[in-house]
Amino acid sequence: MLLMTFINGLTIAALLFIMAVGLNLSFGLLRIVNLTHGSFYLLGGYIGLYVYKATESWIFGIVAAGIVVAIIAFIEEFTLLRRVRGKPTLETLITLSLAIIISDLLIVIWGGNPKTIKIPELLKGYVTLFDANVPIYNIFIFCFACFICLTLWLILQKTKIGMIIRAGVDNFEITSTLGINIQLVFTLVFTAAGFLAGIGGAIGGTYLMVAPGEDWRILTYTLLVIIIGGMGSFGGTIVGSIIIGMIFSFGNVYVPQFSLFLMFAPVAITLVIRPKGLFGRITS
Amino acid sequence: MHTEKEHAIVLRNVNKSFGGVKAIDNVSFILGHDKSAVLIGPNGAGKTTLFNLITGEVPLDSGEIYIFGVDISNSSVQKRSDLGLARTYQICNLFNGMTAEENIYLALNSNEWKSKRNKFPFLTPWQKNKNKMDRIKEVLKSVGLEDKKHILVGNLSHGEQRQIELGMAIAPDPKIMLLDEPMAGLSLTERKFINKLILKLAVKKNIIVIEHDIDFALNITDNIMVLDHGKVIAEGSPESIKGNVEVQKVYKME
Amino acid sequence: MLSIAPNFGNTFIIIVLIRIMYYGLLTIAFSFLASQLGLFSLMVPVAFGVSGYTIAILETKNILIFPYSALVGIILALIISTFLGVMVNRSKGTYFLMLTLVLGQLAYAIALQWVSLTKGTTGITGVNRPYLLNIANLESNILFYYFILVVFIICIILLYVLINSSFGVKLRGVRESESRMIMLGYNTSLIKWVAFMVSSFVSSIGGIFFVYFIGVMNPDAISLNASVKVMIASIFGGINSIIGAIIGTGIIKIVEIVLSGITQRYLLIIGVMFLIVILLAPNGIMGIAERISKFGTRFFKKNSK
Numbered sequence: 001m002l003l004m005t006f007i008n009g010l011t012i013a014a015l016l017f018i019m020a021v022g023l024n025l026s027f028g029l030l031r032i033v034n035l036t037h038g039s040f041y042l043l044g045g046y047i048g049l050y051v052y053k054a055t056e057s058w059i060f061g062i063v064a065a066g067i068v069v070a071i072i073a074f075i076e077e078f079t080l081l082r083r084v085r086g087k088p089t090l091e092t093l094i095t096l097s098l099a100i101i102i103s104d105l106l107i108v109i110w111g112g113n114p115k116t117i118k119i120p121e122l123l124k125g126y127v128t129l130f131d132a133n134v135p136i137y138n139i140f141i142f143c144f145a146c147f148i149c150l151t152l153w154l155i156l157q158k159t160k161i162g163m164i165i166r167a168g169v170d171n172f173e174i175t176s177t178l179g180i181n182i183q184l185v186f187t188l189v190f191t192a193a194g195f196l197a198g199i200g201g202a203i204g205g206t207y208l209m210v211a212p213g214e215d216w217r218i219l220t221y222t223l224l225v226i227i228i229g230g231m232g233s234f235g236g237t238i239v240g241s242i243i244i245g246m247i248f249s250f251g252n253v254y255v256p257q258f259s260l261f262l263m264f265a266p267v268a269i270t271l272v273i274r275p276k277g278l279f280g281r282i283t284s
Numbered sequence: 285m286h287t288e289k290e291h292a293i294v295l296r297n298v299n300k301s302f303g304g305v306k307a308i309d310n311v312s313f314i315l316g317h318d319k320s321a322v323l324i325g326p327n328g329a330g331k332t333t334l335f336n337l338i339t340g341e342v343p344l345d346s347g348e349i350y351i352f353g354v355d356i357s358n359s360s361v362q363k364r365s366d367l368g369l370a371r372t373y374q375i376c377n378l379f380n381g382m383t384a385e386e387n388i389y390l391a392l393n394s395n396e397w398k399s400k401r402n403k404f405p406f407l408t409p410w411q412k413n414k415n416k417m418d419r420i421k422e423v424l425k426s427v428g429l430e431d432k433k434h435i436l437v438g439n440l441s442h443g444e445q446r447q448i449e450l451g452m453a454i455a456p457d458p459k460i461m462l463l464d465e466p467m468a469g470l471s472l473t474e475r476k477f478i479n480k481l482i483l484k485l486a487v488k489k490n491i492i493v494i495e496h497d498i499d500f501a502l503n504i505t506d507n508i509m510v511l512d513h514g515k516v517i518a519e520g521s522p523e524s525i526k527g528n529v530e531v532q533k534v535y536k537m538e
Numbered sequence: 539m540l541s542i543a544p545n546f547g548n549t550f551i552i553i554v555l556i557r558i559m560y561y562g563l564l565t566i567a568f569s570f571l572a573s574q575l576g577l578f579s580l581m582v583p584v585a586f587g588v589s590g591y592t593i594a595i596l597e598t599k600n601i602l603i604f605p606y607s608a609l610v611g612i613i614l615a616l617i618i619s620t621f622l623g624v625m626v627n628r629s630k631g632t633y634f635l636m637l638t639l640v641l642g643q644l645a646y647a648i649a650l651q652w653v654s655l656t657k658g659t660t661g662i663t664g665v666n667r668p669y670l671l672n673i674a675n676l677e678s679n680i681l682f683y684y685f686i687l688v689v690f691i692i693c694i695i696l697l698y699v700l701i702n703s704s705f706g707v708k709l710r711g712v713r714e715s716e717s718r719m720i721m722l723g724y725n726t727s728l729i730k731w732v733a734f735m736v737s738s739f740v741s742s743i744g745g746i747f748f749v750y751f752i753g754v755m756n757p758d759a760i761s762l763n764a765s766v767k768v769m770i771a772s773i774f775g776g777i778n779s780i781i782g783a784i785i786g787t788g789i790i791k792i793v794e795i796v797l798s799g800i801t802q803r804y805l806l807i808i809g810v811m812f813l814i815v816i817l818l819a820p821n822g823i824m825g826i827a828e829r830i831s832k833f834g835t836r837f838f839k840k841n842s843k
Contacts, residue, residue, distance in 0.1 A: 033635070084817070091632075094813065097809050097816060107803060108803050271629075365722070381713070382710055390719070407703060
């Protein structure tokens with residue numbers, strides 16, 4: 001029981017990491033929080049479901065979800081957010097209004113009933129670990145998150161674009177002096193975050209469910225991860241995801257009615273002791 | 285041995301580092317009761333940091349600071365301003381979306397200007413405080429902006445914003461004023477105006493001014509202090525400064 | 539305008555006006571923080587929900603009746619706001635928006651999850667209007683209308699007085715440059731916290747009227763949709779003025795009523811309207827009015843010369 005709860009927590013943490021890492025990087029770089037991120041997740045879930053049903057390929061569904069959401073994120077950044085660049089509040093309000101529009105649109109298209117994406121044959125079944133039957137799908141999500149984590153880490157550390165992103169997150173003013181097209185980097189990071197959210201939606205939709213309201217639920221948890229971990233911090237995102245994932249999982253098992261009250265605790269502690277987040281160095 | 289009460293400001297072995305870099309290195313100096321001083325030095329010498337330490341916006345690492353004999357080394361910004369300390373900033377940090385009048389109003393925050401009769405500060409319109417309104421009028425007049433009191437500060441010209449900045453320092457009627465490059469980026473006529481204003485103030489108050497324009501600075505006082513790499517390298521009259529070898533070294537390198 | 543309407547209106551108009559007023563309380567609570575401190579708080583409805591739920595629980599369980607239940611509701615809302623206010627006190631801008639969104643969502647989720655107390659999605663039903671306004675026909679609505687009108691006006695006057703007091707100047711000082719305020723020796727955390735409490739107070743009063751008028755308290759009242767609608771209304775009317783907030787609430791409520799008769803998905807249309815307003819007229823209707831009046835005065839000046 002304890003082990004299973006722990007593994008569930010780790011799975012949620014992995015999912016939250018996929019969601020939060022892109023959002024947090026774009027937050028650190030653009031200094032705006034993309035509130036459309038939750039809608040991207042849910043949209044990814046629906047597209048994954050739709051394509052999976054049409055093509056009978058789960059992988060296709062995942063990839064399609066990533067690509068479609070990435071395109072929408074690109075359009076959002078390129079056509080809307082750029083118009084009001086430099087006014088962070090307006091930018092954030094635009095992302096909020098888009099989130100409302102998308103989440104209502106999804107109900108119009110796919111209705112209000114919860115749906116589930118079936119786990120593909122390959123990832124079905126269980127592995128016995130000590131005394132617990134661990135679903136293979138949980139292990140898959142965890143491994144996938146590790147893969148994304150490693151890939152992003154390598155990109156950030158080893159490539160030129162990674163260096164620019166790190167510099168931009170660290171010092172906002174420096175970006176204009178680097179002599180590169182920083183707007184392009186913004187768009188790239190924003191689009192990549194959208195891609196991850198789309199994939200996260202399809203993968204998460206398979207683990208949880210695809211339903212109206214999930215967009216705001218996941219967005220809330222994702223933002224919690226960022227608040228706790230620290231804006232723009234890669235390591236903070238990992239730690240924040242694990243904290244929230246564990247609270248979620250253990251809270252649901254041991255104090256089901258009050259699991260959300262538990263969420264207040266880490267936020268309150270973080271905000272009082274380290275207002276910038278555990279690993280945050282930059283302020284808003 | 286002097287008693288500190290006779291002096292406006294006394295600094296004793298003041299130190300401050302930022303992340304291992306010594307910004308202020310064992311600075312000591314005394315500003316006499318009726319004296320003013322000019323602070324010069326190359327960029328990054330620590331002039332503004334020294335101001336921040338005196339006003340308490342940045343805490344000391346070690347050392348002591350006295351104002352009129354009171355040890356303020358660990359006092360709050362508020363306590364220091366109540367003792368009669370005010371300053372201006374090199375880069376204007378004003379309330380841009382508010383009127384000139386409101387800017388000065390907010391600057392009147394030392395105890396002397398807190399109205400004792402006003403029992404319901406939340407319910408009385410702020411303009412009702414006659415005491416403060418008279419003072420605001422006076423201050424705006426002295427900085428030459430009495431006809432701009434209802435204009436948003438963000439809409440004023442750069443020179444006028446400097447005047448407001450100065451007005452905010454004057455407002456609580458401080459005894460000591462720290463002026464951080466009050467004339468940076470001003471036109472000649474504007475400089476003349478501010479120059480005259482500061483001269484007038486210097487008669488009644490102790491002023492420390494950071495200024496690159498030595499000619500102007502010497503108008504106010506012939507008491508010069510040269511700061512480099514956080515250290516006082518020379519102090520005294522213009523002649524003695526000019527003859528100082530270290531000062532020559534610093535200014536040749538520039 | 540609001541006070542003469544019932545004389546020639548019918549029940550429907552009164553109901554609409556009552557709804558505009560209790561949501562209006564919520565909107566001016568939001569607008570107060572947004573205009574004076576420049577902070578967009580998406581958790582303004584939390585106090586609304588706390589007072590509403592408190593009354594609903596106390597009255598349906600026969601523990602307390604009006605006005606004691608309402609009093610407890612306000613006090614509880616203020617106690618909870620105290621903690622929330624301390625939590626968000628050090629942040630600003632986008633971060634503040636995000637933080638309040640998260641805290642508001644947590645409060646919503648708790649209302650949904652704590653079934654033994656809040657009865658979850660269905661909510662608490664059967665809250666009766668207090669004796670003071672206890673006749674279930676048209677007249678009771680009129681009585682209710684006048685009661686809320688008086689409270690509504692008192693709240694607006696209260697906020698105007700605050701805005702014009704020395705405290706109001708300090709709030710705007712924090713909005714313009716918090717760092718300078720700190721350097722001038724002001725306790726900006728305290729100033730912000732007091733403003734936050736005032737906003738929560740107004741919001742909690744809205745909650746009282748809401749629960750008595752509707753008779754039902756469920757989590758929808760504090761959902762994200764609710765907070766977003768409050769924000770949209772406030773921005774619609776013009777973020778820099780309380781009057782704008784009221785006008786905005788009026789527009790949003792009327793649009794909502796008209797559209798909800800046609801489609802369930804009216805939020806989609808409100809969202810699109812919001813997007814257009816942000817992109818084209820970020821200062822809302824009051825901003826447009828200002829521009830027109832400026833243009834008008836210039837126009838007249840030209841002509842009179």
